[in-house]
Amino acid sequence: MFCLIMSERKPSTRPTIDDVASYAGVSIATVSRVINQTAPVATKTVERVQAAIENLNYQPQAAARTLAGRKTRTIGLLLPQIGGYFFFPMLQGIESGAHVDGYNLLIHSALSNPDPDQGEMPLALGEHNTDGLIVFAHSLSEKELRRLYDFGLPLVLLHQSPPEGLAIPNVTFENKDGARRIVEHLIEVHGYREIAILTGPEEHEDSYWREMGYLEALNAHGLVFNSALKLRGKFSPEIARLAVAGLLGTGVPLDAIFAADDESASGAMMALREAGLRIPEDVAVVGFDDTLLASHLTPPLTTVHAPIEQAGRVAISQLVRLINGEKTESVTLLPTELVIRKSCGCCSK
Template identity: 50%
Template sequence: TNILSLLLPQIGNAYFAPLVRGVEAAAREAGFDLLILTAAQAGRRGVNLRQRIAELNSDGMLVFAHSLDRADLEHLHRLHMPMVLLLQPPPDGIAIPCVNLRNRRGARSVMEHLIEVHGYRRIAFLRGPAGNSDSAWREMGYREALAAHGIACDESLVATGGFEQAQAMASVEAWLQAGVRPEAIFAGDDDSAYGAMQAIQRAGLRVPQDIAVVGFDGLDFSQYLAPPLTTVRAPIEEAGFRGSEQLIELIRTGHTTQEILLPTELVVRQSCGCGPQAQQGSACRHSEQGGQL
């Protein structure tokens, strides 16, 4: 049919625009059309997701993290549906190609900046949704950086931001109301970083003078926040493009690279405490093959 399908949990988040651009660009270059299906939309309509996928009649499917559960992935794998997973590892025992980020190294790079450049030691972390692999690797990087600098991890400084502005805001407000005052907050993504900044500013405090904030993903809006957000840029559009290339190769040849790991890049702005002359940090460039490092 020369059609690829892309399954997303929803499309309301700023994260998905560059991802879709990348997927669509690679599909268009190869002569494929793209259909987008959201799990949230199917659920609201009471549509069986497996049935809806079968009705698409596409040549293959790109599946974003948490769009399908393990049972659905196993079902499609048994049907020999060509699939590539975007920003999630395959379930144990199921060989599905995937594209992932070097989340742990990216998290360590921003933590090392906070500790080594600014001298912060009470650094809080806002984790993402439960079961999210990106969040797990970023939290691992957070904890490893603390340990590497001889800083004990204070579990009272770890809360859930859920990769959502509102949830992150609520968590930071709860800290402040309880008298918990970190020197810096490492938010698991840029949306939760924005929520953290709003909570701090609504409490009459300043970013970064009272509490510094850093994020992850490098979404376009992060540069326009007040102050501009220090973050870790993730190559989201490239992830979509490379995943689409993987899927097309799998459709045409029956095989493809099993895992692609993309590097991240520290982007230093002013929310961490650096001045307006802050320059973009060095990219954490590493080999794309191998485990999460």
């Protein structure tokens, strides 16, 4: 399913190096030395220049690049981290798409700047060294997103809606539909009633919609939600393992576990084995994403296939259209599908 809304960007006024020099009360040459670090400058002078740059939202090299009439032919990708089974296929999609369109790719992990809302160190990727950015969920503060948007830098968001008032394209999955279908499979095909959920990070939109799908499936079949069966997995095998171990220790009845991602599902499986329980004979486990991990678990994981690599390719395509001044899709919802393996109780004979 695709939701199509057309949007265009508005031009913005860009401060110049002359503005920075005037604001700081120094020469243009001094500003250049501070920016390029080509010669020593007094500490207090550096602080004045840096304050002027921040207050004016001046970005080094951006004006010069515009005057030169050329582009960097480089796209930036901001991630919260680089690692885990989810990110590799996404990177493949983005890299292949960038190559087809003739762009280089620069990647930066937000882990080097763990609290972007503090306002701190300069952004490693931006208008000074890229023609546009793909921003994965929670890799950039809202303040910086707004600044880049107002500046006119093309932006595309992955798995995150734009802040209110910003027409930034967003690419994501049909999370709620996929979650509802896999939980309904547990209910309708296997007759499970006590189904726990391992959610992702509280602020993550994918996790929210997957939880909504879980709740819709319960409600559609007349099952009352039991808050004791809601666990925080945070898309982490170890956190999920500990959460499930804690649940098992309470003695709350449990038929099955729906994990909001495959890595949390792997943690749930570890906890069940440590407790001497069989999968799926004693407790079934299902996941979401269908990463490379899913088919290699024991037993192989029933999960929801999310087109992770395709999302990367679509994000690149949308960004290139923005860079070229073309209209784009506001929201792209990529369809998901159920992948049946043994962990739910199917194919076990």
